[in-house]
Amino acid sequence: MLDNLANLHKQCFPHKPWTAADFADLKKSGCEIIASQNGFIVYRQTLDEAELITIGVAPDARRGGIAAAMLGIMEGELKKNGVKSIFLEVAQDNTPARNLYKQNGFTEIGVRPKYYDGVDAIMMRKDI
Secondary structure, three states: OOOHHHHHHHOOOOOOOOOOOHHHHHHHHOOEEEEEOOOEEEEEEEOEEEEEEEEEHHHHHHHOOOHHHHHHHOOOOOOOOOOOOOEEEEEEHHHHHHHHHHHOOOOEEEEEEEEEEEEEEEEEEEEE
């Protein structure tokens, strides 16, 4: 499974692909992973808050609702666990991701200057 995740991550993020060992380390650190053939989401819960670490959908499967469905599944799991808020960071220039998060109820709450190789990170939050 982790090899499949690594291959999918490479399709989604060819400039900085994660390895199976990276995904194993995330699991060891307490992250949860939801994955399908064409997408994945990685998140971590701490008490009544959660952080969305990353989400990816294979390029040929984008704009088909997979990311929104995974956000919904994650949110359902987190609600069951008593989570009240979900946080994330997204590169300011990643317009498709920012739109996805806004369409799914996340609001911008701050900026981390030059967080991603000189690009600002937009911090977002959703109360659930």
